[in-house]
Amino acid sequence: MMKHVTVIGGGVLGTQIGLMGAYTGHQVTFWLRSESSIGRTQPKLERYKKMMIDELERSKQLIGNPLAAAYFPKGLIPDPANITVAKIDASIETARQRFEEQIEITLDLAEAVKEADIVIEAMSEDPAQKKQIYERLKAVMPAKTILCTNSSTLLPSQFAEATGRPEKYLSMHFANQIWRFNTAEIMKHEKTDEAVFNTVIQFAEELNMVPIPIYKEQPGYVLNSLLVPYLSAAQQLWAVGIADPEKIDQTWKIGTGAPKGPFEIIDVVGLETVYNIAKRQPQAETEGTIPNQITKLLKEKIEKGETGIHAGKGFYTYE
Amino acid sequence: MMKHVTVIGGGVLGTQIGLMGAYTGHQVTFWLRSESSIGRTQPKLERYKKMMIDELERSKQLIGNPLAAAYFPKGLIPDPANITVAKIDASIETARQRFEEQIEITLDLAEAVKEADIVIEAMSEDPAQKKQIYERLKAVMPAKTILCTNSSTLLPSQFAEATGRPEKYLSMHFANQIWRFNTAEIMKHEKTDEAVFNTVIQFAEELNMVPIPIYKEQPGYVLNSLLVPYLSAAQQLWAVGIADPEKIDQTWKIGTGAPKGPFEIIDVVGLETVYNIAKRQPQAETEGTIPNQITKLLKEKIEKGETGIHAGKGFYTYE
Missing domain, CATH: 1.10.1040.10 (N-(1-d-carboxylethyl)-l-norvaline Dehydrogenase; domain 2)
Known part of the structure; x- marks a missing residue:
């Protein structure tokens, strides 16, 4: 299992990815660009924490309903067939504790990635910005660390060289409301190492995601295609x-x-x-x-x- | 309301259309080509009658389930919000009675259409066969009668002239398991009378169908498009x-x-x-x-x- 997960960026998807990481037992570090980014990210974190816990609470009403299977938030309750109120209460307790204890925010990029097993870049869809952050990461990221982009519109081959680790770089694309729409479209490019691709597929499962392996670069991934x-x-x-x-x-x-x-x-x-x-x-x-x-x-x-x-x-x- | 509905052909869709017609209170006549067609159509009729009544029976289990709205067979139970076991039992009773009393089968085409308000042609997708039956219908169908084809792959303009009543001819396309997939795609061609188009839209509602008006000919109608x-x-x-x-x-x-x-x-x-x-x-x-x-x-x-x-x-x- 991946232990340390670093999320670059605190936007809608970045915050949700980080929260799911913590919920599923990972140590999560957010890197944000500035104090003002922290000011924008904190309320998002609080909002999504609440949404996740509210979803868990609401799911109690589904227990025992023979038509309910499709309605559980699978990212939060991956095995609805065997769920009980007691298990949901335990999950809520765990969520609160992990949100508290297993999430850090830092402005120091070297500090953010120094123990990272995997870094997920979830910045805006601006190629110049992405290249810039990859250059900075190259200087501080441990050799072992896998780097994923959550981009939904750009292809990883475009940035592979800039990362300095093309074989450990690929796309891992999440959907909004990650706890419910729990696919992770994992797309390699020509130089991605097969073992790294498989490790990221496993990591998606650790996050309670359904991994969608994409074997060749495809604009729009699967869903938008x-x-x-x-x-x-x-x-x-x-x-x-x-x-x-x-x-x-x-x-x-x-x-x-x-x-x-x-x-x-x-x-x-x-x-x-x-x-x-x-x-x-x-x-x-x-x-x-x-x-x-x-x-x-x-x-x-x-x-x-x-x-x-x-x-x-x-x-x-x-x- | 349409009173007399004639169905030309006793295939999968023809039989289902006729049964829904009777279920919703219409007097239904099937025209079949030969004794052997009757031999093939009778078991289909029995099979679909049973499926419809079984669906009604099964729906009782959905009553009171807050997630059930999407699961009711809307052709049989158009208003699931106000359904009760007693109402379903009454519907089953009505279905049995109408299946018994309001369906006739004849080999005599003139007899089949002599009182028809609407004739639904549900033959196989063979243009030559369709033209042939339209020619025969032209000779015996009352002037007032509307003629619809259930064709899913042919466009009505292709046959409009052959019917001798282009302004009263159009497509009305049903889906398999009509009692559940209760759309009626109603497609006019350039010469279809607007009032006739609207009458058929109303008729679809009488059959507990959701009418889908199609204003211009479109191969594949809406669903396949x-x-x-x-x-x-x-x-x-x-x-x-x-x-x-x-x-x-x-x-x-x-x-x-x-x-x-x-x-x-x-x-x-x-x-x-x-x-x-x-x-x-x-x-x-x-x-x-x-x-x-x-x-x-x-x-x-x-x-x-x-x-x-x-x-x-x-x-x-x-x-």
Whole structure:
């Protein structure tokens, strides 16, 4: 088992990764850039600690319900079949204690990584920033340490040389609400050592994640490689006027049993993100094409402020 | 409300449509081609009657379960929020009675349609056969009668003229296990009368279906227009060796909460069907392309007999 886990960055995913690390018994160190980063990260940590403990509390109501298997937060309760109220109470107790005792925050990069078995870089998706931090890490990270990036849009080969340890560098991509959407997409690049790849797959299991090994570099990893064409097909039906978004969603939900249809997912992802993807289509700027019609209609909605669930309105209206 | 519903054909979907028609209070007449068709249709009718009543019985166990809403067969129990054991028992009683009293089978086409408010053609997907039956119907169907095709692969405009009533002709496409997957995709063609389109939308509601109005002809309707690119994206990840089918499925299920991933769906649809769709891709026959690799890999599995859930093995092994 990995003992020391260092998380570089205290954003939404970084904090969640660190908390899951501590919850599952690891010693976690956050490296943050400045005092003001600490000021921004602390409230996030408190918020996600509370969400995790609230999820555990709520899960008690699921015990004994024959339909509940799918509803447990698997990152927190990996074995719902054998769960009891007493076990959940013990997990809550453990969570509180580990959040208290097994998490450190430091501004000193050398200090942050000096005992690290694995470092997870969870900075913003800015290649220049990533390269800069990799250069700094190269100077202070022990030779044994594995370095992972949580990037969701950049490929690891782009940075492999900059890390100075291409064979110990790869992607490990987590999803928001890690305690519930507990996949870890683990993607190697051509120079990643096979043993390192396997070690990170095991580490994902230690974190109560379901490891998703990705054997070749793939933009969008697995989830977005499926989501993008699926959401795009739905947007086509809408843009061409074949059917209404709500009806398209109903068809998908009834036909496949899924809890959300494509337009409900678009509202969660946010219309700006979907628009940015649509704009990259080859024909997006060619008048009279479907991709062009899609970008125009999305833009209209964005300009009206209908950008999704966070705005209270997207394809649906939210309270 | 439509009173007399005639179903042309006694296949899997035809029988289910007729049974739902009777269950929801309509007078249903099946037209079958021959005595031997009757011999094939009767056991199907008995089988689906039993499945519907079993579903009603099983639903009693869901009552009071706060997680059960998604599990009720909505075609049979459209309002699960207010359901009781007594109401389900009454529905079972009604079902038995209506299956007995409100269904007729005839070999006489004129007799079958003489009082029909709506005729649903649910023959096999053979354009020549469809044209032939439309020609025969033209001679005997009352002027007021609406004619729908349950075709899932052919577009209504192809047959509109042959029906002699293009303005009263359109598609109404049901899904297998109509009592649970209760969408009715209702697609008009350019000459379909708007009032007729709306009447059929209402009729779908009378059948406890969720109507999905489709305003322009679209091959694949809504569901397959989403499924095909989604399943194709999954096949690409597999064929290129990005990730394993089971892991691709896990990613989708955890990421979106869906009960099935793409390869589980492919196993249900059947690999032959998926192969036939893949073969139609422009590059399917060009060596070295991804579509070509997909068709090759699918063909290998089909040749080994791994054609899906019905064969006991596809991407997964079934008992």
